[in-house]
Amino acid sequence: MSTSVHVADLAAHVGEEVTLHGWLQGRRSSGKLHFLQLRDGTGVVQCVVFKGNVTPEVFAEADHLPQETSLAVRGVVKRDERSRLGHELDVRAVEVVARPTREYPLGHKDHGVAFLMEQRHLWLRSQRQVAILRVRATVVRAIREFFDGRGFTLVDAPILTPAACEGTSTLFEVPYFDLGKAFLTQSGQLYMEAAAMALGKVYCLGPTFRAERSKTRRHLTEFWMVEPEVAFLDLAGDMELMESFVSHVVQAALRAHEAELRDVLERDVEKLRQVRPPFPRITYDEAVEVIRRAGHPMTWGDDIGGDEETIVASAYDRPVMVHRYPAAMKAFYFKRDPADPRLALGCDVLAPEGYGEIIGGGQREDDLATLEAALAEHRLPREAFEWYLDLRRYGTVPHAGFGMGVERCVAWICGLHHVRETIPFPRMTERITP
Ligand code: 4AD
Ligand code: MG
Secondary structure, eight states, rough: OOEEEEGGGGGTTSSSSSEEEEEEEEEEEEESSSEEEEEEESSSSEEEEEGGGSSSSHHHHTTOOOOOOOEEEEEEEEEOOSSSEEEEEEEEEEEEEESSOOOOSSSSOOHHHHHHTTTTHHHHHHHHHHHHHHHHHHHHHHHHHHTTTOOEEEEOOOEEEEEEESGGGGOEEEEOGGGGGEESSSSSSHHHHHHHHSSEEEEEEEEEEEEEEOSSSOOOOOOEEEEEEEOOHHHHHHHHHHHHHHHHHHHHHHHHHHIIIIISSOOHHHHTOOHHHHHHHHEEHHHHHHHHHOOOOOOOTTTOHHHHHHHHHHHOOOOEEEEEGGGGGTTTBEEEEEEEEEEEEEEEEETTTTEEEEEEEEEBBOOHHHHHHHHHHTTGGGGGGGGHHHHHHSSSEEEEEEEHHHHHHHHHHTTOGGGGGGGSSOBBTTBBBO
């Protein structure tokens, strides 16, 4: 009996006979030797089948196994300095767990994105997708680590909600028994504000939904967002929290995955190393100037869209924080700037290299009367927000927070063209399967 091990642990078993369990990723042959590439989720290893070391049946079969055959392979671990894998397996026995019943649709040909998305359940097995999912898992771990280590309490926000948080145009409706309809959450923020008045520093991390018609490389209809909220925090403090948070997440991903980012995803990792505080800070007014100087027409009060974000961000080697937007284009809950009431005390963090907005947030309106007026201005149903107004009735305090989309952050860290590869099973305007 040999020990069962994983590819990632082979270094500890050099010279020993072990058994690996996995899938056949590819193979080639030189007559007397067959080379099987075995993938087990922790890595890929070359298994060398030498005619003299196995039975004639095994040797003959090893040359005909189709891609994605599941296998148990027994052999002796050898160090292999030449290969990037570091080790290989000198095979003694190959046991087929299951042969594919059809030819694998994702062979070694190049496939179009539409086809790959259709085959997402199989596409996940590729080395590139495995690398991305690993980075995503590390990003989520780093997010939790950052807040858990700074006295924040994790508070889960509901998914089914009675009202809009981020504008009524992107709501998904769900029939809800005798109560009529409910909506899938666009953001946990309002609930985090309630929790911050109980616990001081809180965050939620979960799926959020936007019925986005926009078909861009930055939009999903279902995405994961982390949302911290802090009592007795103003916009300046919020922006400091944003920059140390983003830097922590990026550096954690770089530490854990430098080789995969560079070798598998072909990411320029030097660009990530520069992501450290302080981030540059510019006002919306200054951003408008930069955009106009770049020859792009823009009027004060317009939203900074994808192209404009790229213009602003390309002036810096790290994320840039744009603050104090026109209040009219922002959600109802932003606090007005006392120095200029046309402005909202909000801040977006724009990632470099064309990745655009990864964070949106700011200081919340803490005055009851002003908030009531804002609800009316935005034509939001007053009854649905009575509980939220209570937070201003019973010991209101200055408070602030933000939301970061996990997928946009992972797309930037991995250097991907589109957010669709950063989530295991993407949901977009025209895609709900697999
Ligand atoms: O700027 P947004 O809409 O802000 C909020 O939802 C606030 N309530 C957050 C808060 O202050 N607690 O969204 C925040 C972030 C964006 O910066 C972006 O990273 C991501 O969520 N995001 C999306 N990601 C993918 N697909 C979409 N359709 C997204 N919409 C927003
Ligand atoms: Mg935003």
